[in-house]
Amino acid sequence: MRKEFGDGFRDTLSVIPAVCAFALVFGATATKAGLSMFDILLSSATMFAGASQFVFLEIHGYHAPAWSIVVGVFAVNFRHILYSASLGRSMGQFSFFQKYFAFFLMADPMFTASEHRASQQKLMPSYYFGFAGIQYVVWMVFTYIGAAFGSLIKDPQALGIDMLLPIYFMTMVMAFRKRPNWLPVVIASGIGSAVFYQLVGPPWHISLGALCGIAAAVVMAKPELKSTEKGDV
Amino acid sequence: MFDFLNVVEFGDNIWMLIVVLAIVTYMTRIGGHVLLSRFKSIPPRVDAALSAVPAAVITAIVVPPALTNGPAEFLAMVATVLACFRLSPIFSMITGMAVLVALRNLGL
Numbered sequence: 351m352r353k354e355f356g357d358g359f360r361d362t363l364s365v366i367p368a369v370c371a372f373a374l375v376f377g378a379t380a381t382k383a384g385l386s387m388f389d390i391l392l393s394s395a396t397m398f399a400g401a402s403q404f405v406f407l408e409i410h411g412y413h414a415p416a417w418s419i420v421v422g423v424f425a426v427n428f429r430h431i432l433y434s435a436s437l438g439r440s441m442g443q444f445s446f447f448q449k450y451f452a453f454f455l456m457a458d459p460m461f462t463a464s465e466h467r468a469s470q471q472k473l474m475p476s477y478y479f480g481f482a483g484i485q486y487v488v489w490m491v492f493t494y495i496g497a498a499f500g501s502l503i504k505d506p507q508a509l510g511i512d513m514l515l516p517i518y519f520m521t522m523v524m525a526f527r528k529r530p531n532w533l534p535v536v537i538a539s540g541i542g543s544a545v546f547y548q549l550v551g552p553p554w555h556i557s558l559g560a561l562c563g564i565a566a567a568v569v570m571a572k573p574e575l576k577s578t579e580k581g582d583v
Numbered sequence: 584m585f586d587f588l589n590v591v592e593f594g595d596n597i598w599m600l601i602v603v604l605a606i607v608t609y610m611t612r613i614g615g616h617v618l619l620s621r622f623k624s625i626p627p628r629v630d631a632a633l634s635a636v637p638a639a640v641i642t643a644i645v646v647p648p649a650l651t652n653g654p655a656e657f658l659a660m661v662a663t664v665l666a667c668f669r670l671s672p673i674f675s676m677i678t679g680m681a682v683l684v685a686l687r688n689l690g691l
Contacts, residue, residue, distance in 0.1 A: 398608075406604055414590065427607070428611060433615065434615035436633040438620065453612040454612065510680055514680070520645050520664060521673075524668075525667070
């Protein structure tokens with residue numbers, strides 16, 4: 351168990367800089383938008399989703415009604431439905447409560463890291479919570495720092511902080527390259543994402559683009575022969 | 584009570600909206616699993632579809648920032664992909680970041 355937790359800790363390190371930066375920027379932006387410290391920390395503690403939290407701030411900035419913020423948050427989180435359908439299959443070692451608590455913490459890095467882990471060995475709760483627990487603590491601490499001292503951040507562009515997360519995700523795309531039909535899936539999803547980014551705009555390009563890649567996997571999947579049919583060949 | 588039909592101002596009762604958003608986020612995070620667990624067995628094509636989810640979604644996330652930000656960002660992504668063939672994810676990430684920072688400081 352200690353080894354599992356340690357592995358979770360090790361795998362979390364590469365995404366920690368991006369999480370720190372994201373949380374800092376959220377805290378700073380939310381303060382600037384006029385949200386109180388209590389509400390900022392409440393957002394990070396209960397949503398624990400960078401994209402949701404930014405959509406919340408952004409749509410509020412347009413002076414749109416509250417229900418449209420709810421719809422926006424649903425749209426940007428639609429991919430999580432796919433995540434839980436996929437990752438749920440690898441959670442055989444989790445108790446009921448562990449599983450539903452794990453889903454509460456299932457942001458993009460948790461999903462990609464545990465899918466990757468599950469493709470190599472059994473996904474254990476101690477690995478998952480080692481990885482996710484550290485992310486949660488870092489997310490809260492850096493939200494606070496950003497909210498309290500965010501005005502001190504001068505030029506995030508110069509250090510490339512804005513690209514930390516896309517570059518981390520790119521390494522994760524590559525980490526899945528041993529999966530069946532990886533290349534057609536990536537090509538279909540990439541083209542779909544680029545097209546829908548132009549046609550429909552964010553955040554829908556993520557779910558719609560992903561559906562193109564998933565469709566490619568469905569088309570290329572070979573339906574397995576039933577055991578009764580195998581003998582007839 | 585919180586009025587969901589009207590524009591909200593940060594201040595009064597915004598915590599209610601935050602709690603609703605947290606519930607919506609959690610619903611999406613359990614939704615796929617809850618739906619899928621209603622089926623006794625997963626058909627092979629559905630299984631293939633689900634196995635494609637990580638690569639498909641993460642690709643869809645990274646393509647626009649890779650293509651629409653400019654040459655420095657594009658080349659940094661290419662460098663990251665190439666590094667992944669030889670290096671572990673963390674060193675590939677460091678390679679990509681180094682290329683990005685170098686190119687940006689060159690003014691690309």
